[in-house]
Amino acid sequence: MLTSLYAAPHLTVRFWPVVMRNLLVWKKLAVPSVLGNIAEPLITLVAFGYGVGSLIGQIDGMPYIDYLASGSVAVSAGLAATFEALYSAYSRMAVQKTWDSILNAPVALDDIVFAEMLWAAIKALFSCAAILVVIFVLGISRAPSMLLALPVLALAGVTFASLALVFNALAKGYDFFTYYFTLVITPMTFLSGVYFPIAQMPPWLQGVAEVLPLKAAVDLVRPLVLGNIPAHPVQPLLILAGYACSGYYLALVLTRRRFFR
């Protein structure tokens, strides 16, 4: 049978060459990419952290630059995965027809969507690692628990990649992604306690924030980066995993619908 649109993901090891393909392209552009990954947070942290931070002083009992830096890592995981799974995946899917050529080989669409999700998460991890290096070098934090943030950031990358692939499957052009950033990602960033605490917001809005994946990622990553173990890790982990699984499944169904008419 041709895979039914709603069938459970059918994965094989053939997803791996697709991840390797994307890694090979990335390697060709690795130097500017890594430099950008390091320069961007370096500039932002220095400018806002020390600049705005000197006006603000302490937030939630920590220096503003600590607050900002630890939140920025989580945002970076989300943004990097989202960019890769929207613009780059869309190029491969709809513009370059890379997916079409892969589908003529014994690789199924389920493998490709999984590979794109995984690759976007790997790429997000690259940029998070770069920021952690900047945080380490600037001396914002030198806590060993920073290393524990990496698997959490990988999970956040998977979550945001899966959500982005839903919109990738629906897109008719790059313009569509502007809505996703303007209406979903940007408001979510402001509601997730990255740049400022949300405690002064109306209670209903705080309730909304409680179920946002970026808020969950920030709640886990901030203490880990700054040398603490999160007090209540279960709920945010479940939120991230829940968005990841349902996002991936929905993305798969919509992508199948897009391809197998």
Place this chain on the structure above:
Amino acid sequence: MPEPLLRIAHLTKKYGDATVVDDLSLEIMPGECLGVIGPNGAGKTTTIRICLGLAGADGGSIEAFGMPLPAEVREAKKRIGVVTQFDSLDPDFTCAENLRVYGAYFGLSRAVIEERVPKLLDFAALQSKAGAKPGELSGGMKRRLSLGRALVNDPDLLLLDEPTTGLDPQARHLMWERLQNLLQQGKAILLTTHFMDEAERLCDRLIVLDHGRKIAEGTPRKLIAEHLESDVVEVYGDGAPEAAAAHAALAERVETSGETVFFYLRQAKPLLDALADNHSIRYLHRPANLEDLFLKLTGRQIRDDA
């Protein structure tokens, strides 16, 4: 009697109310080149997509190498090579990398891939372009690289969807030579094309598709003999319409397309004698060919989607 590599039986595919493949049956034997010709929208590409499991069928059955499709499409694809109508080469990779990366999709080991890549570049006449990216290649080179890529898994069956569309004559001839080479190696080819000379030159058997239906099947010569008069006289020029009216009785069939009148006949001499003194026309006497057959079977009108 060997088993066919590909057997399609009563295949039907609908998009809404439109039937794009209509009760199509065909077989390809080992080492055979089967041509599928038909106007745009006749169902050629859709049929190939269904064979690859990229579109679902509404009826009928397909077997490749004795395996039912789409159930075992992944297994079958290991033995199939595909060249699509539009190049889908990886623009970020060199020619050699395109071949290597594609080989990995088939699960080939590094050693096998490294051994095959130089041979495939050689086959595609791209040895000197191994380090060039597709953007630096001509149209013909890209098509040959696509063909080379389709051979990376050493397939038994090739599905080629208009592999020479958009190429100049030199590039087409080189492509034909490569395809003949593959047939001599014993590979089977399903070829769709709009070029009748290509179909005549390469294909052992032809299927004419129109509106998703098979309307004729046979060897090129047999099809021409079956459906057409042996000779054609084409008449052009100011006096052509008058000539058509005056000499219609000398031909079995007369067709007018734009400024040109086609006389289909078995004995050309009476007509040629009658036209000889007419200075308001030019004419050409030639044997009937596949293009005549194609136009007779599918009509001269332009299709909506053409």
